[in-house]
Amino acid sequence: MNVVLAQAYPSRIAAIESIIAHPTYAGGTELRARAQEVASASQLFGKAAIAKDWRSFASALEILSLLADWSEAVHTAAIDADRFLRAARLRYRKFAVDSAHTDYGLALAAALAPLDGDLDVDAMPSLRDAIAGLEMPVGIIGIEDRSYYGSRVAEDTPVKPEDIAVAFLEFAIDGKAAETFHSLRGGEVHDLDLTIRVSRWPDDAERLVIAPVSIEPPSTWDFPTFEFLRPGGQPPFVFQRQGRMALHASQGFNARPLEFRYAAEFQPRPNREESVVVAGQRTLRLDGTDTSRHPLTGYGEVDAKIIKLRERLRLEPLISETDIRDLLALLTPVGNLMGQAVQDKRYPDPIDEAAFQADFQQFLRSNAAIGSELEVQGHVTGGRVDLTFRGIRIELKSERTRRLLPDDCQKFAPQAASYAVGSGRRVALLCVLDSSPKSQPPFPVADGLTIIPVDTGTSPVYVVSCLLQGGLAKPSDLSR
Numbered sequence: 001m002n003v004v005l006a007q008a009y010p011s012r013i014a015a016i017e018s019i020i021a022h023p024t025y026a027g028g029t030e031l032r033a034r035a036q037e038v039a040s041a042s043q044l045f046g047k048a049a050i051a052k053d054w055r056s057f058a059s060a061l062e063i064l065s066l067l068a069d070w071s072e073a074v075h076t077a078a079i080d081a082d083r084f085l086r087a088a089r090l091r092y093r094k095f096a097v098d099s100a101h102t103d104y105g106l107a108l109a110a111a112l113a114p115l116d117g118d119l120d121v122d123a124m125p126s127l128r129d130a131i132a133g134l135e136m137p138v139g140i141i142g143i144e145d146r147s148y149y150g151s152r153v154a155e156d157t158p159v160k161p162e163d164i165a166v167a168f169l170e171f172a173i174d175g176k177a178a179e180t181f182h183s184l185r186g187g188e189v190h191d192l193d194l195t196i197r198v199s200r201w202p203d204d205a206e207r208l209v210i211a212p213v214s215i216e217p218p219s220t221w222d223f224p225t226f227e228f229l230r231p232g233g234q235p236p237f238v239f240q241r242q243g244r245m246a247l248h249a250s251q252g253f254n255a256r257p258l259e260f261r262y263a264a265e266f267q268p269r270p271n272r273e274e275s276v277v278v279a280g281q282r283t284l285r286l287d288g289t290d291t292s293r294h295p296l297t298g299y300g301e302v303d304a305k306i307i308k309l310r311e312r313l314r315l316e317p318l319i320s321e322t323d324i325r326d327l328l329a330l331l332t333p334v335g336n337l338m339g340q341a342v343q344d345k346r347y348p349d350p351i352d353e354a355a356f357q358a359d360f361q362q363f364l365r366s367n368a369a370i371g372s373e374l375e376v377q378g379h380v381t382g383g384r385v386d387l388t389f390r391g392i393r394i395e396l397k398s399e400r401t402r403r404l405l406p407d408d409c410q411k412f413a414p415q416a417a418s419y420a421v422g423s424g425r426r427v428a429l430l431c432v433l434d435s436s437p438k439s440q441p442p443f444p445v446a447d448g449l450t451i452i453p454v455d456t457g458t459s460p461v462y463v464v465s466c467l468l469q470g471g472l473a474k475p476s477d478l479s480r
Helices: 005-021 028-045 050-075 082-096 103-111 121-132 300-314 321-343 353-365 406-422 475-479
Strands: 164-173 189-198 207-213 226-229 237-247 258-267 276-280 283-287 374-380 383-389 392-399 427-434 449-454 461-469
Touching: 005 028, 005 050, 005 121, 028 050, 050 082, 050 103, 050 121, 082 103, 103 121, 189 207, 226 237, 258 276, 300 321, 300 449, 321 353, 321 383, 321 392, 321 427, 321 449, 321 461, 353 374, 353 383, 353 392, 392 406, 406 427, 406 449, 406 461
Parallel strands: 164 276, 392 427, 427 461
Antiparallel strands: 164 189, 189 237, 207 226, 207 258, 258 283, 374 383, 383 392, 449 461
């Protein structure tokens, strides 16, 4: 028997801290890393009954990580946010029916039971607190698993080595936590901070090397390699290191993000056949589009919003890259028109839909990237769509009596989605002009660009909504 309390419990303490320390809608990546650490710690208990409790806790952490992703997606208006909730619910149902549960496992299943009902995202803090507050039985010894050797073997029979977990806890770029998709200007040097956690250190290894791997052309990037020498003290070990990184070239607007992955290797390689399990955030997806040098619309915040919408659409596997490229070709001039509508009061008075369509059509037709490929008044699914560009349907609306906000455009989205489905597409463009007389200042132009998922019963269709602001009051009138 081996005393394992000091070796195993740091991973549980770190997991509890991750559950309660994060904001309401963050922490999915870190919770997954903590789940891996707890699962590795469960192996220290061998065949002891307490090992089941640790495996159950690891499963609960994985479910919480999916719920954290769901909550974050809901709060940031990500596309099809409920996919994370559906995945968490499936994992929970499999977990709940496990007949091998101990009392602690049953308590975890009970705490997660709201998942099987109509779970509201506002319930996430109380659900996380319920998991963190459950008392786990204390296990201080591990019972050796003799099944590695058979019923009776000689004492010199080799023991199967346990895995070495290297968990990437966090990347930070210029002091800010790296996101799933991170914009990075090319031709500049940036700080890259790394925090990792190592469950144990091989006896014959002198250093741990964390090196970047990528299929991107080597001449286009320069990323640091991190090296850690054998530490003193007892595992687990936490290391932090800073390096310099650079992208040597800006990226084309329609190009896919640059992708880099960090791999971990002990040197010299351990003589024993120990496996290294690498978990956590070890992949960086970087966008080097430089809109300051190559503007898209002429309005910086609109350019940034279009880039964010582009990456959200690219996460949807059912949307083709061709459709995304054609949609972006439309968003570039439309984003400029949205800026003009506010900056130059392009639509000072209320106008009907026909007048708006005539102006909008003329504006797009004058764009050299669109020109003759803009079609007018096509028939789709028993209706007449206003405009079409390379199969992307464009629905136009005009509001003359009441002020609209971006969320108000959702009522128009099903019509645009119907035209998209009738054309065999998963995306459509909705452009709404609010030319009603205003007594409030305009909202930021970029806020008028949104993505509206429309549920069709089987899979969503995505409508990109552009709200143009007209009927604006003079700034001096707002102070009277």
